[in-house]
Amino acid sequence: MLDLKTIREHPQDVERALESRGGVESIQRLLVLDADRRRRVTAVEALKAERNKATEEIAQAKRRGENPTDEMARMRKLGDEIKEEDQKIAEVERAMETVLLHLPNLPHPSVPVGGPDDNQEVRRWGTPRSFSFEPKPHWEVGERLGILDFERAAKLAKSRFVVLWGAGARLERALTQFMLDLHTREHGYREVWVPHLVNAETMANTGQLPKFEEQLFKTLEPEGERAFYLIPTAEVPLTCLHGGEILKEHELPKRYVAFTPCYRREAGAAGQDTRGMIRQHQFDKVELVKLATPRTSYDELESMVKNAEEVLKRLELPYRIVLLATGDMGFAAAKTYDLEVWLPGQGKHREISSCSNCEAFQARRAGIRYRPAAPGKAEFVHTLNGSGLAVGRTLIAILENFQEADGSVTIPPALRPYMDGIDRILPASV
């Protein structure tokens, strides 16, 4: 959520910033509502001041043993007027809230303006391996090994699900463990285990609701009970852990890492990545979240990207870093770097991590503040999140980058301790 004061004081700047993100047309409407609200508030507060004064006088009269029935009757009428006007104000405020909840975050000045074509490659690491044969896409590699099974997953659920068998399932677990160990032991993140079902308020706090409900799986609860949402990323529960709290500056930055499955409807993605396990309704992810002061949040973003990169480096997977343009960023982000891993089976880079600084956008919704060390009022923290990494896509990258001519797949050395020391996956005998 954007800060209303900023919109009121610099409407042109906000409109310009939103040009490539949508929502410009809402600003004028917001300003009209805001002016209306302020006019009404001023008026009704004058009435309340009068009531408070009269109430005090009545109290004193009563103490003197009098019974000021005329004054009490007058106040009864005034009270009704106040109630009516308060309701109108509440109505205006609800309208403003609705508009604000649908406005995306403002991009940081360093973000290129435009759409996906304006994304900027920041750096590359690693050299894509040259194959003596035509590298296959991961689904072919995996099915030949008997570790990826899309048909049975479709039988159990539907398309965009997968079953991992044997060494495939083991590889998924090994990757998860490897990533968690790296981030907790070497990068200073605290491991957290969180609910996978959250309430609507939590979803709204990180920006998934109200605008993107069609992307979420929702539980069906008995009449009168509130539904839960399946998390599309651990960013949601991790970021909201300190919702409504005031943290101390010396506690910041908070660095959290959690492993969770992620559930996404992928509405609107029909026809995209239908083969393989690039785009699934359920996938595992190791997620990094930080809460930081505004002063350090952009340094924290850079180090978060490095933390995610380190996973790819140790797994010897070539990648590149891309700074997303304004129009390609997520709703809550002010600045986002994507990590794209090289997939030889597809002959292109694909997103495997996305690291964002959301500044105060989510903190304002969730009410996450901190008290500065120097005397002063509590301020909103900045929230950051990034994948460290998407586990399924990492598995894909290994299958494609480490496939051999005989159909086997080499295990990257860094992962072998997590795979009982085996150095390759051979076709299973079922």
Place this chain on the structure above:
RNA sequence: GGAGGGGUGGCCGAGCGGUUGAAGGCGCCGGUCUUGAAAACCGGAAUCCCGCAAGGGAUCGGGGGUUCGAAUCCCUCCCCCUCCGCCA
């Protein structure tokens, strides 16, 4: 699921129709004392909204009601705790 108890400021906790924006404690900030620190003592400080300001308004889990007036009474929802039952 059944029966009780409870949600108050950064935290703990008193208040249970008007003098309570709210006692007390802890923590925090400033000062006295001290070589320095601690302790002790003195003083200070809630948040948000409207307003150029003076000032005003709102806020005691959320919403609604009673009343001239509600942290205090009533209704409702949410959450937490204890005991019983059931259960991975």
